[in-house]
Amino acid sequence: MSVLARTEELLSRPWTLSYQEHLDAHGTLPALAPHEVIALAEGAGLRGRGGAGFPLARKLRTAAQGRGRPLVIANGTEGEPAIRKDSTLLMHVPHLVLDGLALAARAVGARESLIAVHSGLVAEAVTQAVAQRPDRVQVHVVPPGYLSGEASALTRSVLGGPALPFVRDVPLAVRGPQGRPVLVQNVETLASLALQARFPGRPPTVLLTVRGRDVQVLEVKIGVTIGAVLDTAGETDVQAVLAGGYAGTWLSAPRALDVPVSHAAGTLAAGLLLVLPHDACGVSAVAQLARYLAGQSAGQCGPCANGLPALAAAWELLAAGDPPAGTVDRIERLAGLIDGRGACGLPDGAAVMARSALEAFADDIVVHRTGPCGRRSAELPR
Ligand code: SF4
Structure with a gap:
């Protein structure tokens, strides 16, 4: 397990390997046939690292077998x-990500590939x-x-439309908005593919x-416990x-602390471990998150x-303390009503x-039923 970057200062400073430095450090990318790229992804058990954790090989195969030339998008x-x-x-x-993008394009027979990022550094x-690059x-x-x-x-945005989700009857890798397959793959997944091409059999991290x-980015093996990760990061509270x-x-x-970081445990997703210290109120943290998520909805x-706004409002009442009777039941009911009902x-x-917050903060919720808990409000980045 290794710490790749510590603190916001380091993360805000571009520290990019040039193409030549990248080749010197990692060697040239092997010229693999499409089926070899897919076999590599399958053998290493690579899964999407954007959050959904879908098996990469299955997605590559689907896009390769679709009708029309696929479009490949690296999602950064x-x-x-x-x-x-x-x-x-x-x-x-x-360049490790761009190598992975080249491999994915090769695997699905794409002539067009791009990398999507937000503006800035x-x-x-x-x-x-x-x-x-050539x-x-x-x-x-x-x-x-x-x-x-x-x-x-992202696909809509790339094709000139608004950056809003849309309802799909089939996965994008089967058929995108223009009728041809679209492969959208997270940049970390692509970097892992590029590493596997150079070092087959390397245990995926x-x-x-x-x-x-602090804010830190760590490289870890799948299955390590949350406790071990936090130990390495020096997070003790x-x-x-x-x-x-x-x-x-x-x-x-x-x-x-004993729970593994893995797809199976539901703890990997987009790769965040956010630590709430003892002096912060968990219920207020949940209320902030619920409000944040409600604010991101496109309202479609x-x-x-x-x-989502109703769920956020219920958590806010609970966080303030002494909420109206039935607030916790209302949270459970609202969670059931929104689950599986959106386009995204x-x-x-x-x-x-x-739902997980109701369980994790069950004791605090009992306290909040009669008034605020007295802990400071958590401060989450928004
Ligand atoms: S489920 Fe919500 S966030 Fe997703 S597209 Fe529909 S309104 Fe927007």
Whole structure:
């Protein structure tokens, strides 16, 4: 397990390997046939690192078998304000991501590939890297926002439409908006593919953003416990952990420390471990997250547009203390109403976050039924 970057200062300084430095450090990319790339992804068990964790090989195969020339998009948008792993990767080793993009394009027979990022230092680092390479990749700058990196929203934005999700009858890898397959793949997944091509059999690792006293990006093996990660990061004051992302799972300590970081445990997702210290109020943290998620909804789907603000309001009443009778029941009911009812995964994630919080902060919720708990309000990046 290693710490790749510590503190916001380091993350805000471009520290990009040039193409030649990248070749010197990693060697040239092997010329693999399409089926070999897919076999490599399958053998290593690579899964998407944007949040959904879908098996990469299956997605590559689907796009390769679709009708028409696929479009391949490397997703480096990282819309969550607490997560820094993808931007760290793009600012330090962008050529590893671009190598992975070239491999994915080869695997599916694409002639067109691009990398999508938000404007700023990351876009500058990526644009500079793309200009140094012999292959042709476009850089697409996406408007800021939590949802603009959602796969269907990103595809629409790339094709000239608004960066908003849309309802799909089939996966994008089967058929996108123009009738041809669209492969949207997170940049960390692509970097892992490029590493596997050079070092087949290398045990796959994942990047985590640990946000507690400090902000750090760590490279870890899948299955390591949350406790081991926090030890390495030097985070010792742990009341609870939010694992995965803002629409992730709350776990209370000490139980959280024995839980593995893995797809199976539901703790990996977009790779966030957010540490809540003992002096902060967990209920206020949940209320802030619920309000944040409600603010990200594009308002296109009724259950989400109405349900997320109602869920946030219920958590805010609970956080303030002495809420109206039935507030906790209302949270449970609202979580059930929004779950699985949107065009994208935002309401499902909000439901997961809310339900896990009811369990992780059960004791605090009892206190809040009669008044505020007296702890300070948590401060989460928004
Ligand atoms: S589910 Fe919510 S966030 Fe997603 S597209 Fe519909 S309204 Fe927008």
